[in-house]
Amino acid sequence: MVKKLSLPLTKEDIKTLKAGDSVTLTGELYTARDAAHKRFYDMVQNGEKLPFDVKNQTIYYVGPAPAKKGYAVGPAGPTSSYRMDKFTPMLLNMGLSAMIGKGKRNDDVIEAIKENGAVYFAAIGGAAALISKSIVKDEPVCFEDLGTEAVHKYTVVDFPCIVAIDSYGNDVYKR
Template sequence: MTKKITLPLTDETIRDLHAGDSVLLTGTVITGRDAAHKRLYELIEKGEPLPVDINGEVIYYVGPAPAKPGHAVGPAGPTSSYRMDKYTPALLDRGLKGMIGKGARNQEVIDSMVKNGVVYFAAIGGAAALISRSIKKAETLAYEDLGTEAIYRFTVEDFPAIVVIDSYGESVLVK
């Protein structure tokens, strides 16, 4: 059974999500990958304000391909999440509530997810053209100089994902 989820996530919704659940996400997410994470992390380390309020947000690890004329966004599948692991607990402590990526996370991330009540979704890696159909709008929020690695806000409708690690630390990834 597929659960339809409206964003932003509430704590109650997060508690109801369990590893293995298929979901369709509707609402908005922010994006960010390696370079944006490094910058956000460095600002947190220095105690400086972030260019984007991440409190209550879901972040999608993606660097989209350019949009063809008439398309809201180019193909935009998930990138490997583990590269964000180093920076993730600091972002979760700042109120980030969900992550969408692909592949495994380290134990520090899972512990921080349990502590902060956070859910980790996987989108299907490599299904980028298919996934982009559920992204209706893309606008740049910060770090435009990073090109594809900038932070965007995506408006999504029935974005397909799977809960791979839930807020209880349970995982469906094969080890």
């Protein structure tokens, strides 16, 4: 059975999720991958405010291909999440509630997910053309100079993913 969830997720929603559950997400989320995470990290270290409030938000690790005319976005599948591990506990401690990516996370991230009652979803790597069909709107947010790595706000409808690490620290990849 697929659970239909709305973004932003509530703490109650997150508590009901178990590693391995299939879900769909509908609402708004932000994109950010390697270079944007590095900038977030440096900004926080320098005492600066982030370009958007991460509290209760969802970040999707993606660097899309360009959109053809008539498309909201180009192919946009998840990138490997472990490269964001260094920056993730900081964002979780600032209130980020969910991440979407693919693959394993390190113990620091799992611990921060548990402490903050957050959740990590996996989308299917390499299913970029299919996934892009559930992204209906794309607005640039910041760091446009980063090209495909710029931060955008996506509106998604029935975006398919799987609970990879739940708020209790259960990890689908450790089964």
